[in-house]
Amino acid sequence: MSLEIVAYTQEMVAAVREFNQRLLGGGALAEQQFPETPDPGWMPGMKLFLAVEGSMVRGGYILRRQSFSVAGATLAAAHYRLPLSEGIVNRSYAMLGLRMVRDALSREPRLYALGMGGWDRPLPAMLKRLGWSMCAVPFYFKVVHPGRFLRHIKALRTSPLRRAALDALAYSGAGWLGMKALGLARHLPSAPVDLAPGFAPWADEVWERSRPSYALVAQRDATTLEQVYPASDPRFLRVRVAGGWAVLLDTQMQGHKQFGDMRVGTIVDCLAPLESAGAVIRAGAGVLERRGVDLIVSNQLHGAWSRALVESGFRAGPSNYLLALSPDLAEAAGGEKMRPQAGVGRLKPAPPLQAHQQFHFNRGDGDGPIHL
């Protein structure tokens, strides 16, 4: 029986539920589940597709259509997200991953994928092989309370010996002194900051002033921002400063796989003319410090925002948050259109993404704040 890829409708919910159960039963991860509704309502502009074989669902993916600005000009593109295939648990469907990527490209040639969990995962390996331009979105962190950081950072507390050593550093104060010496626990001077209740026309002015500075940036006007960070959601802190803005989260973790029970501040999203990046980051980090977070984290691709973080006392850490641009989107963004380097004996990876330090991507892109 042949497969076809169709729009997800309400009648298919039961078949999606069965598909999810087969994935779980076959050993897929708990997060590898497709929405059991055609309208999950996570983000604006989403359209869900299913790979169906008769009455059975064998896979699915989501396209989220967005407007981008390419050096000031508007461009349509889409986020390719959550591709799931029965090939994860049944090799008879090993071809479905490629089929779904090609189907998505036929609907929107300018695609991007973001996150993906690391270079060794099947999706980035596949996209790289298909000639998509790829890079990691750098991860930055700043320790505010070294004692709590050392007691709760699960990524470092991997053995009894390490845990004992980190506890000794935490309780003796030596950890604080060491981090201070390394500049990892530097506090920012406090400055008055305007916390906005929502995104209003002032955000449109920021967008219009800022967009020409970026080689590639997803639309961040007031309407779009209100959809992603609605004023009705009390989690989001909107810092308005120096002709720009930042969206922050202050989250008390509980048994988090990396952050344990720390209180983690996140600089989720930001926008400003490039010369204001430093002031926006300083203001955002200062707000989070004064609220009492233990650690501040941010993923930022653009060079100006990366520099602003480093100059505010952040350090770079390993990043599994990957960006992939389809050949057509990479070309539209000013890069060279890559062709897959196929052929036996000539299986080469696509070259790394050029000029990516002028692209603005952070945790506000892709899935947005839904996993934060």
Add this chain to the structure above:
Amino acid sequence: MNEQVLSRVLEIATDVLQAGVTPESSPETVESWDSVHHLNLVLALEEEYGFEFSPEEMDQAKTVRSLALVVSAKRGE
């Protein structure tokens, strides 16, 4: 089906999958034949023969022999 095509497809599959394969080999019988290797195999064949598999052809191509059959058919053999 052209035996030369089958022979060449077997060579390419052996190289890409890094495993011994027969005409009846499939993702279910070859440990390394996962989604990424399947992609590598399809792209290698497309590059070798200068065409792209249609979605229907990708559905049909579930063994090395069926891949070779699709290649033969596209070449008009």
